Amino acid sequence: MDSHSIRRTMLLVVSVALASLVVGLSTAAPADLQNATLTCSDGTDLNLALDAASVMQLTDAVNAMTLNPAGDPPLTCDVASAPLLTSSASASGGNSNFDYVVGGGKAPNLGCFGGFPTSFGLSAHVRQGDAPSTATGTFNVGSPAPNVSCKGHFNSKVDCLVVTGTYAHLTAQITQATGQFAGLQGTEIDVAVQDNGTPSAIAPDMIGDGNVDPPVPCMQGLDAGGGPTFASQPVTNGNVTVHDAM
Numbered sequence: 001m002d003s004h005s006i007r008r009t010m011l012l013v014v015s016v017a018l019a020s021l022v023v024g025l026s027t028a029a030p031a032d033l034q035n036a037t038l039t040c041s042d043g044t045d046l047n048l049a050l051d052a053a054s055v056m057q058l059t060d061a062v063n064a065m066t067l068n069p070a071g072d073p074p075l076t077c078d079v080a081s082a083p084l085l086t087s088s089a090s091a092s093g094g095n096s097n098f099d100y101v102v103g104g105g106k107a108p109n110l111g112c113f114g115g116f117p118t119s120f121g122l123s124a125h126v127r128q129g130d131a132p133s134t135a136t137g138t139f140n141v142g143s144p145a146p147n148v149s150c151k152g153h154f155n156s157k158v159d160c161l162v163v164t165g166t167y168a169h170l171t172a173q174i175t176q177a178t179g180q181f182a183g184l185q186g187t188e189i190d191v192a193v194q195d196n197g198t199p200s201a202i203a204p205d206m207i208g209d210g211n212v213d214p215p216v217p218c219m220q221g222l223d224a225g226g227g228p229t230f231a232s233q234p235v236t237n238g239n240v241t242v243h244d245a246m
Contacts, residue, residue: 020065035082038062040123041075042138046098050168050243055081058102060198064238065104068119071140071155072176075121077102093155098123098162099182099245101170101193105238107116109224110141112180114148117236118142120207122191124158124170128245131215135161139172139191141209142181152179156189160218166195167231171217188215194231205240206231 010014036055037047050058061075069076124137135158142153156172170191177184194206210221210229221229222239 002097008034012052023209028234037080038077038123038175039080040077040138041073042123044077044123044137046100046125048098054241056081057198057239058243061103062242063243064125064199065102065121068104068121070104070107070119070121070143071138072102072143072178074154075123075138075155076138077123088218093191097128097245098125099128099161099168099243101161101163101168101195101240101242103193103205103235103238103240105235105240107233107235107238109233110207110209111154111184112142116150117202118150120238122193122240124168124172125159126161126163132160132162135159135170137161137170137172139170139189139209142179150180152177152181153186154178154181157196162218163242163244165244166242167219168193168195169229171212171219171221173217174213187214188217188219188221190219190221190229192229192231193240193242195240205235206233206236207235207240208232 002223023070024138033049036050038047059079062079104121106119108115108117110118112118121140126135137158139156154174154177156174158172160171162169190212191209196203196205208231210223212221223229
């Protein structure tokens with residue numbers, strides 16, 4: 001065999017090897033997405049495609065809401081997951097098609113006198129690509145049940161949500177208020193949330209709320225100190241997950 005034939009043979013072998021590698025890579029697409037359904041007592045019913053870590057984070061957030069009931073009736077949610085999707089079904093690469101923020105726990109300075117830690121429950125979502133003002137969901141604070149730190153509660157309905165990475169900002173209108181929150185019906189509020197990971201993370205999740213005046217959905221509000229609302233208070237005994245569908 002002359003040198004030209006050897007060279008052609010080597011090139012053919014290399015080409016076949018590269019083609020096999022490319023085929024192998026293309027057929028190794030992620031197949032670790034799960035069908036997950038988020039349902040809540042406010043009528044939320046979302047069908048999601050999430051990786052295992054996101055399903056676990058969402059489950060932790062829902063459990064935290066259950067352990068720290070807020071509102072009357074309290075907001076409750078549940079997560080049901082199904083077997084793994086096939087690689088062809090997971091072509092979205094983990095995109096759930098919804099931006100969402102879900103969770104519960106306790107945090108100080110959520111409207112209670114004296115800054116006592118107060119229970120909260122939160123579930124808000126908007127379809128990726130839709131206007132933030134099409135968001136729906138619920139944000140509840142406090143409980144009508146007697147407690148030492150904060151007597152009273154409010155329920156509110158979400159009317160805007162913007163998610164950027166692990167940060168979420170939403171607005172909502174208060175529909176019911178009692179005790180220390182009496183008289184707030186009809187008030188537009190905003191809530192800022194920073195998701196810093198699982199409950200075992202070094203830095204806790206953060207949350208803050210304020211008033212929006214004039215009461216226009218999606219507007220930036222002001223906190224009790226008169227500054228722009230931001231996620232300034234640590235979430236204790238709870239967990240919040242923020243998901244950016246990107």
